[in-house]
Amino acid sequence: MIDALLHIITPWPMFLCLLGVFLGIIVGAIPGFSGTMLITLTVPLTFTMMDLDAMVLLIAMYVGSVSGGLISATLLRMPGTPGAIMTVLDGYPMAQRGEAARALALGVTGSFVGGLVSWVFLYTLSPSLAIWGAKFGPWETFTMAAMALALIASLTQGSLINGLLSAMLGIMASLPGMDPSTGMLRMTFGIDALSSGFGLVPVLLGIFIISQVLSDIGSVGKMPELITAKGSLFLKLPVWGRQWFNMLRSSLIGTWIGILPGVGASVGSIVSYTVAKNASKTPEKFGTGFEDGIIAAETANNATISGALIPLVTLGIPGSTVDAILIGALLLHNLQPGPMLFVNHPLLIYVIIASCLVANIVMYFMMTLMCQKIAKLATVPVHLLLPPIVLCCLLGSLAIHNNLFDVWVAIGFGVLGYLMKICKLPHGPFIIGFILASLAEASLRTALMASGGSWMAFFDRPVAVIFAIITIVMLYFSLRRELRASSSAA
Amino acid sequence: MTPLCRTKVQTVFSLCIICVCVFFIIDSFNYRPALREPLGAAFIPRYSAIITLLLAACLAWKSQKTLRTASTEASSKEHPVSNRSLRWRFAGAILTMAGYAALLKWPVIPSLFITPLFLFIFILILGSQTKKAMWTAFIIAITLGTSLHLLFRNVLYVNLP
Numbered sequence: 001m002i003d004a005l006l007h008i009i010t011p012w013p014m015f016l017c018l019l020g021v022f023l024g025i026i027v028g029a030i031p032g033f034s035g036t037m038l039i040t041l042t043v044p045l046t047f048t049m050m051d052l053d054a055m056v057l058l059i060a061m062y063v064g065s066v067s068g069g070l071i072s073a074t075l076l077r078m079p080g081t082p083g084a085i086m087t088v089l090d091g092y093p094m095a096q097r098g099e100a101a102r103a104l105a106l107g108v109t110g111s112f113v114g115g116l117v118s119w120v121f122l123y124t125l126s127p128s129l130a131i132w133g134a135k136f137g138p139w140e141t142f143t144m145a146a147m148a149l150a151l152i153a154s155l156t157q158g159s160l161i162n163g164l165l166s167a168m169l170g171i172m173a174s175l176p177g178m179d180p181s182t183g184m185l186r187m188t189f190g191i192d193a194l195s196s197g198f199g200l201v202p203v204l205l206g207i208f209i210i211s212q213v214l215s216d217i218g219s220v221g222k223m224p225e226l227i228t229a230k231g232s233l234f235l236k237l238p239v240w241g242r243q244w245f246n247m248l249r250s251s252l253i254g255t256w257i258g259i260l261p262g263v264g265a266s267v268g269s270i271v272s273y274t275v276a277k278n279a280s281k282t283p284e285k286f287g288t289g290f291e292d293g294i295i296a297a298e299t300a301n302n303a304t305i306s307g308a309l310i311p312l313v314t315l316g317i318p319g320s321t322v323d324a325i326l327i328g329a330l331l332l333h334n335l336q337p338g339p340m341l342f343v344n345h346p347l348l349i350y351v352i353i354a355s356c357l358v359a360n361i362v363m364y365f366m367m368t369l370m371c372q373k374i375a376k377l378a379t380v381p382v383h384l385l386l387p388p389i390v391l392c393c394l395l396g397s398l399a400i401h402n403n404l405f406d407v408w409v410a411i412g413f414g415v416l417g418y419l420m421k422i423c424k425l426p427h428g429p430f431i432i433g434f435i436l437a438s439l440a441e442a443s444l445r446t447a448l449m450a451s452g453g454s455w456m457a458f459f460d461r462p463v464a465v466i467f468a469i470i471t472i473v474m475l476y477f478s479l480r481r482e483l484r485a486s487s488s489a490a
Numbered sequence: 491m492t493p494l495c496r497t498k499v500q501t502v503f504s505l506c507i508i509c510v511c512v513f514f515i516i517d518s519f520n521y522r523p524a525l526r527e528p529l530g531a532a533f534i535p536r537y538s539a540i541i542t543l544l545l546a547a548c549l550a551w552k553s554q555k556t557l558r559t560a561s562t563e564a565s566s567k568e569h570p571v572s573n574r575s576l577r578w579r580f581a582g583a584i585l586t587m588a589g590y591a592a593l594l595k596w597p598v599i600p601s602l603f604i605t606p607l608f609l610f611i612f613i614l615i616l617g618s619q620t621k622k623a624m625w626t627a628f629i630i631a632i633t634l635g636t637s638l639h640l641l642f643r644n645v646l647y648v649n650l651p
Contacts (some may be wrong), residue, residue, distance in 0.1 A: 049648060161552065165545040170508070171538050172514065179521075179531040186521055186531045187514065210587075217579050217616065293523045383616035384626075386608045388634050390583075394590060395642045395650075402649045415584065423500045423549065441534045445527060453528030 001123070004350035008056060008358050016057040017355065021362045024064020029374050030385070031078035035065025036322055037212060040204045041389065043329045044396035051333040052351045058329055059355035060362070063115065063320055066265050066302055067363050068374070070107040075100060075375045077356070083265025083301035086273040090293030091284065097289060105234060106291050107298040108367045110247060114299035115360035117251035118258065118306035122313075123353055126342070129314035130349075133339030136315075137456050138447035141338075143467035145440035148261035148317045150471040153429045154478035161482070166425040170433025171364075175196055180442045200328045202397040202409040203434060207427050208325075209393050210414025213386050215421055234368060239291070246276060248294050254300030256311040258307020261317050261432070265301035272300030306356050313349050315339060316439075323426040324435050332400070497553045504550035509541060578628035582615040594651065601643075601650040606635030 007013060027038040027376040039061050046054035069084030074091035087107060136144070153163030177197025213413040253275060254268040267477040276296035277286045286293045308319025316338035318324040327337050335341060335348065342349050397410040417427060451457035458464060518536035590608040594601060609630035617623050642648040 006494060028601050045646065101564050158554075161545055165507075165542065165549055168538055168542040168545060172510070172535075172542055175514075175535050181527060182531055184521065184531055187517060187535055189513070189517065214580065214583060218577055285593070289516050322496060381617065383613060384630060386616055387612035387631075388638065390587065390612065391605065391609060391635070391638055394587065395638065398594070398650075399642060399648045404591065404595045407594065411584070411587050411591060414587075419499065419503050423503050423553075424494060437534075444534075448528045 001350050001354060003347060003352040005358070007052060007347075009120025010353055013053055013056045014358075016053055017060045017358055017362060020057045020060025021064035021359050024061040024066075025068035025363065025366060025370075026374055027061075027080075028065035028068020028084075029071040029080045030380070031072050031076065031080055033212075033385070033389075034081050035062055035068075036325065037209045037389070038065055039322055039329075040208045040393050041396060042199050043204070043325060043332060044399045046329060047332060047399060051330075051335060053346060054329060054333060055326075056355045058326060060359040061304075061354055062326075063305055063356065063359035063363050064366075066109070066305055067111045067298075067367060069301075070104065070111065070173055070298055070367075071371055071375050074103045074107060076209045078117055079302075081265065083304070084268050084297070085266055085364060086269045086297035087294060087301075089273070090288070090290050091299075092289075093287070093465050094289035094291075094294070097325045099289070102291075103289075103294060104371050105368075106239070106243075108239075108364060108371070110243075110250070110295040110298035110362040111302040111367070112360060113247045114251045114254055114301070114303035115305060115356070115363070117248065118255040118303040119353075119356050119360065121255050122306035122310055122356060125310055126314050126353065128242070129310065130339050130342035133315045134343060136339060136463070137241055137461065138443040138450065139461040139464035140467065141443040142440050142447060143464045143471065144315065144317060145436040147444070147467045147474075148311075149429065149433055149436060149440075150474050151261050153434055154474050159424075159482055160475070160478040162423075162425050163429050164428070166420065167429035167433035169420075169425070170430035170435075171437040173203065173430075174437040177286055180438055181445050193403075198409050198413075199397075199400055199406050200331060200435070201400050202334075202406040203413050204325055204328055204431065205393040205397055206410040206415075207417040207420075207431060208321075209389060210410060211427070212423060213390055214414060214418040216382060216386060243291065243295050246292055247299050249274065249279075250296045250299035251303045254303025256306035257300070258304030258319055259310050265304045265320070268304040268307075269297040269301040273298045298408065302360075309352065309356065312337065313352055314342065316341065318435065321431060324428075324431045371459050383443025395465055405461040461466075493556065497556070500553035501550050504546040504553070507546040511539040511543035511546065515543075579615050583612065586612050586615060602636070602639055605639045606631040609635045 008017060023038060024035055027033045028035055038059055042058060042061060046057060049057070066081060066083055069081030070087055070091065072078050072080035073084035073087040074095050076091040077088055079085045079088050091103045091107060094100070149167045153167045154160055164484055174197070176189075176194045177185070179186050179194065185195055241446060250272040253272040254265075257271060258265075259269040259274060273286075273296045276292055277283045280286065282290075305318065308323050311317040311319045312323045312326060316327070316336075318327055330337050330341075335345060393414075394407050394409055397406040398404065400406060417430075420427060420430065447457065448455070458468075493612065514535050518532035518539070521530060521532040586608060591623065593599060593604045610627050613627035613631060617627065639650065643650045
């Protein structure tokens with residue numbers, strides 16, 4: 001850990017950290033753009049960087065973008081990121097009555113505390129979880145991947161069927177190309193360009209960015225009205241005294257929700273806000289510009305960052321959609337995510353962990369000093385921002401293998417992603433299915449080869465059985481909930 | 491977007507998914523399992539295509555069922571395909587991207603020119619077409635287009651024509 005910190009505080013990584021947080025905050029503050037888009041766009045650009053520096057930059061962007069959503073949520077009444085949805089409920093009313101600086105101060109401090117508390121869990125739990133994960137065999141890996149897919153499909157917003165369909169589409173999109181076990185080409189339909197399959201980066205760029213750009217065409221020309229915030233953004237001591245328990249509770253909620261595969265900052269902030277409201281002696285004040293609401297939402301959404309990194313660095317399972325993109329970055333640098341990453345590249349893991357801490361500290365000071373200035377950037381016309389972003393997507397797709405097929409893949413998946421939006425199919429399960437499919441398939445086939453084709457060997461692995469039971473229970477309760485909701489609606 | 495429009499899109503999308511799944515299932519019979527491997531290359535594609543086909547059929551059925559009970563009022567989110575005034579922008583955006591990719595493949599014009607041209611056309615498609623807007627688009631396209639082209643070509647060594 002000391003080596004990792006010493007690496008980060010050298011000039012170039014520190015510059016990348018500052019740049020990443022700065023860009024993350026700006027993108028997070030602009031409604032319609034998210035950290036997912038920024039990180040996806042940056043992944044191909046890190047191809048020429050060292051893996052350590054690339055992860056410092058991407059983690060810094062992650063931290064900055066989750067925090068930046070607070071600015072537009074408070075000053076523009078538009079959440080910059082999904083995690084800032086609940087911040088709008090109390091942040092904007094507080095800003096409207098002339099206390100914008102206080103609202104921002106509460107949000108920034110909550111973000112900082114949430115990030116710090118969840119970082120402690122990331123640092124303390126990761127080594128032991130990685131040791132446990134390194135003992136996994138192919139059955140455990142297969143059932144863990146299936147559990148992650150089932151979890152994200154059932155917990156994602158919308159219906160279970162939509163989530164499962166999205167995950168299955170992601171799995172099918174990963175199938176064309178070379179079979180991982182036998183090396184034969186499959187599902188290429190005679191197209192030579194498909195012999196290496198669909199590249200992860202073009203798919204990410206298409207699904208997350210180009211589809212969002214196509215969707216944003218409808219919102220071109222609509223300019224939000226900005227509230228100005230005047231005053232200091234440092235929180236006073238009496239507020240710390242009032243809010244310490246709320247911050248701690250929200251941090252714990254955000255951390256544990258972040259650990260759940262596929263569930264991100266938005267769910268964390270919603271759950272934390274709801275818990276804070278239910279536990280409050282004055283729940284009627286929530287939604288009127290109440291400081292408890294801002295603290296609960298912002299603390300939890302930043303706490304999900306380190307929480308989501310725990311399964312990523314220990315088991316290779318993405319804790320959120322952004323973590324799925326970070327897996328793409330690791331693969332781009334020829335690093336195989338999973339428990340063995342901790343064993344083979346400990347410095348990289350600790351650089352990721354240390355980057356969270358340093359980025360959190362940088363974010364606190366940057367947000368406190370530059371919030372008001374950054375807010376003005378959120379009013380830049382969308383029609384001027386989208387075209388350069390699309391250009392970066394297209395050239396970024398080309399940058400990986402200098403193959404024009406990847407550009408067409410990005411455009412094609414962009415249209416697919418847009419159609420999925422219309423049909424209310426979430427993108428998160430698609431990407432996680434796309435990433436985990438090859439891992440799950442290779443594990444299952446290895447397991448069956450080792451057992452001579454016998455499925456009964458599965459029952460000799462208790463951890464795998466437990467994962468399978470969790471998967472089935474999760475799907476059962478989600479399906480039951482959905483059937484009840486549809487029958488009560490009828 | 492009205493429920494009717496969304497249902498049409500969902501139904502067509504589901505049918506397309508079903509067609510792709512059928513192709514996958516048919517193609518999966520071309521791959522035989524290897525001697526020592528019980529599952530083979532076709533197992534996951536075949537069964538994932540079957541599950542996806544069933545889910546897509548559920549989606550189509552659900553959307554038809556929702557149509558009968560949903561209100562006729564449009565939701566607040568305006569999707570380009572449902573709004574006639576935005577459809578040409580939407581089509582223009584896709585054609586511009588496709589045209590740029592095509593021109594990268596067939597280098598009739600150097601990418602140093604087509605990159606700013608792409609930005610210029612895209613900005614005009616998304617924004618207004620007044621004289622002031624065109625001049626703004628032109629300046630931004632030249633500045634950003636040239637910078638991004640040089641960044642990708644000279645710094646990231648992307649093989650641009």
